[in-house]
Amino acid sequence: MDNTLFTLEQEITLEQENPQPEKTNFQLEKTSSQPEKANWKQEKATPNQIKKEDTNALKKDYLNLLRSTKRQGIESVISWLEKTDFFTAPASTMFHGNYPGGLLEHSMNVAHIAVKIKEMLDNILSGRKDSDCDDYLAKQIINNRDRLSSISRESVLIVSLLHDICKANIYTKEKRNKKINGKWEEVDVYGVDYSQLPLGHGEKSVILLLRLGLELTDDELLAIRWHMSAWDLAFQSAEAKGNINAAKDKCLLLSVLQAADQLSTAVLEVKNLN
Ligand SMILES: [Fe+2]
Secondary structure (H helix, E strand, O other): OOOOOOOOOHHOOOOOOOOOOHHHHHHHOOOOOOHOOOOOOOOOOOOOOOOOHHHHHHHHHHHHHHHHOOOOOOHHHHHHHHHOOOOOOOOOOOOOOOOOHHHHHHHHHHHHHHHHHHHHHHHHHOOOOOOOOOOOHHHHHHOOHHHHHOHHHHHHHHHHOOOHHHHHEEEEEEEEEEOEEEEEEEEEEEEEEOOOOOOHHHHHHHHHHHHOOOOOOHHHHHHHOOHHHHHHHOOOOOHHHHHHHHHHHHHHOOOOHHHHHHHHHHHOOOOOOO
């Protein structure tokens, strides 16, 4: 078991419980480095919306985790991320994490869940008792030892933290009329503009990372490319279906990433109901 995975965990404050009253009027403060954010407000923020100072702490942890992989090309990726809106962007326009910092929060949530899955597998396969795993599941895991023992800490972090970098620089800020307490009011919402680099989703993340010089293993390429599962099939082509099935059969890392991504979006991240 790798005990160094989340030594910074105590510093990470996602505050999923006990909604804090000061979060109900979330607003990004104007800073010299982010003048374009000056007029961006969101009313009625959900408890999961993260404050600017929390975003800064989360970003620090995110970068530390990325650097902990010591992967060839990671500094180039970080330099690129810093030039984009990755750290302040939402995770979606109207689904999970649709608030400033949502994409960063989502990436960290996925990493935490995926690492937990890896730790459980490592514990069982190395003969340690894992309190999260009952005897039946432990036996099933051991029976499939050959397919389960190949995930590295670095791979889990690389694919979790970087699978959605395709979402950097695609979100726009728009206005929409909404009836609030019987009165029409103009509210801020997110839109999307794919025109900068319309390359798709998982494949776009892979292409960006390779172009930035990041070394990726075959499993990492497959996991990032197909993390959306059938939602990312190109017009239902037979070749795409064949590829996604083959990738699932040979790549445990893909299943771990998909599970962590789904749990994160469905359970940990709520949406702002604008
Ligand atoms: Fe994701």
